[in-house]
Amino acid sequence: MGLRIHKTRREALLLATGACLAGGGIAAAGSAQSRPAVIELFTSQGCSSCPAADAFMEELAAMPDVIALSYNVDYWDYLGWRDTLASAANSQRQYDYAKARGDMDVYTPQIICDGQSHYVGSKRAQILAAIERVRTATPVNWVPMTIERQGDEFLVTAEAAPSGARNGTIWLMSVMPRVKVAVERGENAGKEITYYNVVRNITPGGMWHGERLSLNLPVKGVFKDCCTACVALLQTGDVGPVIGAARWSEVQG
Numbered sequence: 317m318g319l320r321i322h323k324t325r326r327e328a329l330l331l332a333t334g335a336c337l338a339g340g341g342i343a344a345a346g347s348a349q350s351r352p353a354v355i356e357l358f359t360s361q362g363c364s365s366c367p368a369a370d371a372f373m374e375e376l377a378a379m380p381d382v383i384a385l386s387y388n389v390d391y392w393d394y395l396g397w398r399d400t401l402a403s404a405a406n407s408q409r410q411y412d413y414a415k416a417r418g419d420m421d422v423y424t425p426q427i428i429c430d431g432q433s434h435y436v437g438s439k440r441a442q443i444l445a446a447i448e449r450v451r452t453a454t455p456v457n458w459v460p461m462t463i464e465r466q467g468d469e470f471l472v473t474a475e476a477a478p479s480g481a482r483n484g485t486i487w488l489m490s491v492m493p494r495v496k497v498a499v500e501r502g503e504n505a506g507k508e509i510t511y512y513n514v515v516r517n518i519t520p521g522g523m524w525h526g527e528r529l530s531l532n533l534p535v536k537g538v539f540k541d542c543c544t545a546c547v548a549l550l551q552t553g554d555v556g557p558v559i560g561a562a563r564w565s566e567v568q569g
Contacts (some may be wrong), residue, residue, distance in 0.1 A: 321338060353447045354549065354558045357409045357437050359511070361399040362392035364503035369425030369437030374398050376443070377493075380464060381451055383547055383561050385489060386514045390510040391422060397502030401511060412555045414476040431551050431558040459524075459560035463488075463548045470533045472548045474560055477526040483557060484552050486521035486531065489545040492526045493566050513567055516540045523569035 343556075355376055359366045376384040389403035389410060413431070414422045425437030429446045460475045472486060492514045499507050517540040522531050538546060545567045550560030 325418075330528060349552070350381070351383050351450070351458045352561055353450040354561050355382055355428050355443070355447070356428045356431075357384070357386045358389055358406070358422075358424055358428070359386055359437065360389050360392045360402065360424045361499050361504060361509065362395045362397045362502045363424045366425045367504065367507065367509055369427070370509055370511055372438060372440055372443075374510070376447075376565075377512040379447070381411045382447060383563060383567065384513050385491065385509050385547060387566075388511070388514065392424070393425065396504050397499060397504070400497055401516070401517075402513055404517065409518060409555065411491060416553070416555050423481070431549075431556055457559050459484075459550055461548055461550060461560040461562040463546060463562040463564045465530075465535065465564060468535050470531075470535060472521055472531045472533065472562070472566070474524050474529045474550050482526050482552060482559075484524040484550050484556075485554055486524055487549045488517075488519040488521050488533065488538050489515045489547045489549065490517040490539045491545040491547060491567055492516055492541070492543050493545055513545075515564065516543050521548065 332345060336380060357369055357373055359370055365482045371385055373386055376382050387406035387409060388399050388401035389407040390399060390404055391407050393399055410422055410426065411505055413428055414420045421434065425435055427437040428434045430450060433446060435442045435446065457478060459477060462473045462474065464471050470488070472488070493512065495514050497509050497511065499505060517538065519538050521533055522529065545563065545565040547567055548562045549558055551558050
């Protein structure tokens with residue numbers, strides 16, 4: 317396990333933990349939507365470089381054509397402050413992305429756009445440019461998705477592949493839209509940081525094989541704590557490029 321720390325927390329960290337949690341909900345329904353950009357920020361309360369990226373997430377979360385999610389990781393907990401929102405599953409997801417890309421580039425704050433390109437999470441111009449590329453590109457391989465709550469279940473639907481069959485994984489993220497944390501120790505001691513669209517649970521929903529698929533998933537198996545929103549993502553393979561997304565309830569700042 318190699319660890320290389322500098323201002324953006326870049327390292328070649330090998331983590332080995334599973335990915336599964338839970339979350340809670342309010343009202344509303346997802347519907348087939350135009351192609352949004354999916355932005356995933358990996359952050360830590362123990363990282364002095366992260367607050368700028370955490371603040372930028374407020375802007376990203378408010379953009380109607382963006383699904384922005386924050387994942388607090390746990391591998392900086394040893395620096396003097398145990399992240400109150402972190403999980404090993406979040407760290408594992410970041411590591412799985414790095415392994416899938418083949419660069420093993422894991423750091424905080426790291427933003428991953430559409431399950432592919434990654435950027436230092438505070439580099440506003442680069443990230444907005446990446447979102448603009450998604451916005452202006454023709455969504456050739458985009459798979460329309462919906463998510464809605466029916467009683468004690470979530471109904472998630474992914475349509476057929478627009479061109480040819482492919483394999484993918486549907487993930488459900490339970491989300492707390494806004495969390496304020498007072499950090500008492502570590503590199504951010506004395507700061508009060510607000511986090512937006514915080515993922516508190518990652519649930520693998522099922523496999524998609526290019527044909528229309530509907531999944532009924534128990535709310536209790538997806539939601540955790542006081543989460544009030546949910547996002548469904550369809551990714552090629554396991555954690556490859558995002559080719560479908562839908563949101564239920566408020567997933568904005």
